[in-house]
Amino acid sequence: MNKTPLTPIETQLKSIQHLIQTAKFNDAIAQCKTLQQVTEQHHHIELWYLMAIAQRYTKALTQALSSISTLLELDDSHSRANQEQGYIHLALNNTKQAKLSFEKAVQLNPSLVGSWHELIQLYRQNGQQEQVQKAANHLERLKKLPPALLAVTELMYEGKLLKAEQICRHFLQNNKRHVDGMCLLAEIGMELKVYDDAEFLLASALELAPNHIHARSQYLNLLIRLGKYKAAEQQVETLLVEQSENLSYKVAKANTLMGLGKIEQAITLFEQAIAQDDKIPGFYLQLGHALKAQGDIKKAVTAYQKAYQLNPSYGDAFWSLANTKTYRFSDDEIASMQFQRADITLALADKVQLHFATGKAFEDREDYQQAFQAYQQGNELQHTNSGFDIRKIEQQVAEQIKYCTTELFENRGNLGLKSPDPIFIVGLPRAGSTLLEQILASHSQVDGTMELHNILGLASRLRGRENNKDNLQDNKESQYPKNLAEINSGYFKRFGQQFIDETRVYREQAPLFIDKMPNNFLHIGLIKLILPNAKIIDARRQPMACCFSGFKQLFAEGQDFSYNLEDIGRYYQAYLKLMAHWDQVLPDFVLTVNHEDVVDDLEKQVRRILDFCGLPFEQSCIDFHKTKRTIKTPSSEQVRQPIYKSATEQWRYFEPYLGPLKKVLNIN
Template structure:
């Protein structure tokens, strides 16, 4: 069946809505059924089943309305209003227990459904559940206290309509500039859309306007943790704990902050103190495991991860965290559990993805490569289906960098940036060996290891602006590097040094190992002309397949398709060749295979490039004690080994799409 065109579908949808509003229910039912026969688009079908169910309920045809809702939930089982409709019909048929479950599911999916909360209060009253009455009444009062526009924003957010939510929220704030709840909502939307600098500014402004607004400060704290701004996060956590010292979430946040600051022993002690009060929270054991892993205590980390899945058998992150130690071996019983769980249709998508990746690692360790690849493929496909990544946009960014970041630009603006020599940027693709290079350099007495810092990406995002870039339309950045006031370059460089100081100890140099910074080396050269760039490179097949096998905590959305990751690698090579041409002597390429083959030689090359005297500790990098929070943490605590360089060959027969893109 052919899909209806978007315009005709929207018009017909509005027509059905108008029929319902004017009580022409039979006409609405007839039109809905006709349109359902004309479309095979699942989203369109869901909209039509919903309107059909509403019209059937209004015409008191409750049984058929429930059949329509069942069909709707087959299209989209997270449709909150479908569960609400189901509740209405079950109530009409006097199935109050089923109705209660439906309304509870509706508000679980969308806590802003006022009507569902109202119905739940009545149901709880009938079955004499005073605690639930109070909880529902409190939530309802909170919703009713919101201005209508912000209530609409919360509904759009819970329905996943983020751009519509942003539009309504911004319009509201234009007329209510200092409305703190509105600012918090817009920040939440920004976080969902990964516009972190906007969200950070909004929340910082909100707590300045309303220092006692607990929700704003709590939101700000969580964002700072997400961005790795642990010093600032510590201040917010301490402020919140001064007000509510026994608050569980603030104590957990404080422990996470301590982990981020590298104060691992204190973090572990705080996690254990919290767990002693309540040891039935799976997420707490998971976070304790992360802290223990960062410390290097893998045995105890494993015990914490196992405890997490024992408490919550659906907890995909616990299984994936075990796999992500890279050294854990799953038992046959654990593998059977994971296989059964990942087929559970009611399981959240993120848990399914994590279970697929964990199962894949388990099969790979057992050398059962066909089953391993199938699980990796399923996990990647599921993750890719939900991230909206478009490789064409990356390739367009690369072309624009090459077009506008010319040799003439760098000659014209040479040495106008901030002259500090402090930063050493390690760039490349994830899984190319950057953690190993960081560990080698951070073992030097003059160099601080930090983490993957978001500052350069944030600056590029600000220069790009908030315009929606249509297909084939150029972004304002990097073209605007030719146009902005040149005083800004020095200011941006100074800002980078100032903002990153919180991640450093006292060494004169520090490392930023955000791999994606390779896209912005021209910007880095303009704002920090004396920075050092190390290009961590690994053979194409090994690098790309290693990325395909890794489930990243955030970002790296290109890695969930063999074709995408191959095209990304090719775009990276193309841009790095350009940077080397227009920025001679600015970049040192270090091949992972060369480090494995001759560590001493490559360590001397890196230290010479960075202007650092040789120190034996760089050769003995695996003895260096520091918190490491990347997937390679256990590998860099061991001497160099060669076994990983050819692991992709076990899967070679499945990697034709990747080989084709890479031309190997």
Template sequence: MDNTSQPSIESQLKSIQKLIQTTKFENAIQQSKQLLAQSENSQDNIELWYLIAVAQRYAKTLTLALNSINELLNIDSKHSRANQEKGFIYLAMKEPKLAKQSFEVAVKLNPSLVASWQALIHLYRDDKQQADVQKAANHLEGLKKLPPALLAVTEFMHEGKLLKAEQLCRHFLQNNQRHIDGMCMLAEIGIELKIYDDAEFLLASALELQPSHIHARSLYLNLLIRLGKYKTAVQQVETLLEAQPDNLSFKIAKASALTGLGEIEAAIELFEQVVAENDQVPGFHLQLGHALKTKGEIDNAILSYQKAYQLSPTYGDAYWSLANTKTYRFSDNEIAQMQTQQHSEDLALIDRIQLHFATGKAFEDRKDYDQAFNSYQKGNELQHAHSGFDITKIEQQVAQQIKYCTRELFQLRGKLGLNAPDPIFIVGLPRAGSTLLEQILASHRQVDGTMELHNILGLASRLRGRSKSQGDEEAQYPKNLATITPDYFKRFGQQFIDETQVFRDKAPLFIDKMPNNFLHIGLIKLILPNAKIIDARRSPMACCFSGFKQLFAEGQDFSYNLEDIGRYYQAYLKLMSHWEDVLPGFVLTVNHEDVVNDLETQVRRMLNFIGLEFEQSCVDFHKTKRNIKTPSSEQVRQPIYKSAVEQWRNFEPHLGPLKKVLEID
């Protein structure tokens, strides 16, 4: 039979909805079950089980309705409307306690479900839970103030349908251009989709229109911290604290921004003040632990992380933060607790992921490599599925850089940028030894270490833009490097120097160790022709597997799949070879294995490349006192050790997919 003659699943679902609306419940159930028998699509099955359950509830076959909604929840336990429907079924079955539990799950998953909040108000009132009645009523009042279109946007957002939410929100704002809540929602969607420049512009514009809007300024503050714009973040949080001086969340945000600025003492003092005011919030202890770790107070950091999981045994970030010190060893009890928590039904996805990675580290330390790999693999699979990463997009970016960043481009435009010699960029893959190289160079009196700065990535993002001309699959950048007004290159270079000044101390040179900048070496050459670039390179298997074991804060989504990470490494090699071809001598490659085997030779080689005199302090780098924010912070506070070079071999039986991509026998 020709499938094209069949009505679409959407039209059939609408037809069933119409049957329910016209009280033809049996017909609706029958049609849904027929479709269910033919369907292999889990999303369609979810919709069909939902319609069956609703029709059965209306038909007063309540036990059948409960069975149907449980079938749906077996497919997707986090389906907010299914939990809401379960609440209504229990209400009809005269089971108010179970109904209340279901509605509470529903609004936790999706706080915009008006019907659930209305039901909860009645249930709380019946149980004389006055505080909960008030809380639910306040939330419901806030939802009812929203225009219907924005209420629908919030529902789509909480259901993870971000593109639908964005489309609807943009349409609403076309007719309501100065609607602050609408602007905030579109910014939140942009942040989720990692379109940070759009979100930043929207929130800055919203605050120009309404400077007293606390929610808009709070969103703006959190985005600035995420983007590493800590100086502006401090200005914003000061404004918020003037309005709400006792708001602990704002104090925590200020301390985070101060940490970013390197003002660790002030940050720790503020974190400790907040913990003294309320020591029952696990996240406060976690943040304090991060600041203490950055300063090098590892024992105190560990106590803070332990306090966080003691307050909340399911708090994955606390366990992962302990593992991420790289030196902590978990006890038998802690491992048992992590394994128990992994099986908790209510566990949030991020907690589950963090627990798997932490358990992997615990088993690796005990040389139980099969168990360790199993845990790492589970964490990576969950994170990979969640991120939706597509390696072909990176490969396309590399192809575009090779196509447009030609020798001719640099001959014509290579001297237009700012001649400042200040920046030293350390690029490559994460876990390739860049923190070690930074610590070595930052031990020199003429060099400031900073952190992984987002400025070059932000500039590349702005140059790339979002729109693509019809029929053209290429982004504007790097193609537009050949056509940008010549004055802009010097301006961009000056902007980089100005914006990064806040991270520097008094040395004439400073380091930006954002590894992903290897994609933008052509852009760096055009805006800062006298910059120095060091490629921190590590042997493929060691580098890739070290990345696979690491759960990154954000920005390294390629690392959660062995094939992806191998393809990324190959793309990196291909692009670095191109840069050497079109910009000979502009990049110095430093192999991690060479640093481990002959430290002083590589130190002299790097200092010679940068144009600095040799200083013994660079060889004695582990004695240098400075704040370090990356996962390797404790490792680079110790002398070089060689044990990590071949650690991947312990996992070799599991690494076939990686070896295949890397073409290693």
């Protein structure tokens, strides 16, 4: 295997490392200082790190601490820098600060053997016996790993995923039945969002080692993330047989029951977990989510408040309160959020959530300038760390238009399963899809479910493994949707049947059911091929209102386009372009429903929707807000109220700040 030649700066860093290894510490320090004068800012992090190590070895501890502090101001998530800070504090006999530094280091990178060694000693000195045991158990697991896999874990936690994957795959080529190696590769796959690979690896690992608790726990977590709750339920039951009192498994079971719509049972389990340990904020948060889905907003709010009372920097608790859409923050809560989000040591996720929650608090107080500033800060942080590239979506749209032609549907449009059961609601998030779902789910012949991942999962399998950045650079096309014209014609009916079988667990007894995954608009051609009698409703909303509503919403996952005004505008334009294509090649297959029309004349649009779905009119669809059902989307409280018009023009309060969006949407 040919090695990539080192760049000049990499060669110089290697030279400094060699000086440290050969105890030429003063030479190393001098070389670091010289390089800092002539290299770009982003190389300074590694130079400060090496300088601090060399300074510590020369006993220049004050200078070492200064160097490492400068580094951590540039990047506080540098795990080894936090570890080095711990060593310096130990040398200075600052044991309390040393413990905090080592704890931060292993939080960022749990594979740092040195930090665990020191923590065991520090916990022992403090009489923290339970912590000693946990640290010792973790260290023992690390020591059992072959050196190659230990290197993989370090690379993985440092964010060097592709390098970690390369080493892990190479290791597994020579150790094909190494279950820990398979688990590590699966973990990398989950980070890279190559979920099919991860699922296959973990299922294979469990065939080899059915009693491997870690593999089964990973598999359980992946199944929950993929929305495969029935399969997840089987895994968690197996784990609970092994460890009946394991709190994390009890909570995982509650989350699985939530996914299956068994909210009462989930609430009971969350309450049992809290009774066992009432000091864990996450338990209250998840209880709050279950209560909110059930419609008990008052109890949900109490649970969220308890979560932030236990941990005042818990961004998710504050964001969950904001995300009820009806909660109003007090002066004290706003002051607390502003204080917490200013903390430079705060975890990224908490900081993002606090920015969005603060934005909602100021918007409710009609302080639109401060609200936008907070939303903007949250979006910038989320966008910077998502790695999202809007060109990928635009390429997917171009490929759907290129390959999903009239000819494709003439030749293959009637090969799928003829079941009329599914009604798909597609579009952009925050476009009124939850309202349309609530209207339809209020009909006696329709079950509401949730945003199901099955179509996206099928599209992902058809696409296969690919590096999208490389594809963009090389103008390569994906296998899918091109392969829709090539695959065995018998597959379409099989895929349709698979969809019906896999989604049955989310249904009750009604003949029809709803899948409201908005991103399915990208795959309407695939839906037509596998389920030709399905109904598709496009939930559409005025572009500025829709895009800004998405911009101020922090999504759980999967909507990374929404964290930048230009990206969200380009996404909306790509969506319009693709929907126009579907109307051309699949006339009358999709019904477009404008949110503003529903608000203006509810009964007219309800009758139009029911006619399209072949359903008789029922008054319950007009009185949708009286329907009792589980709703998990951000709009859950809004659709439990009658139609109101005030939100349709809410974006205008923020119009002075939305120039980049208006420009992309060609709005004057």
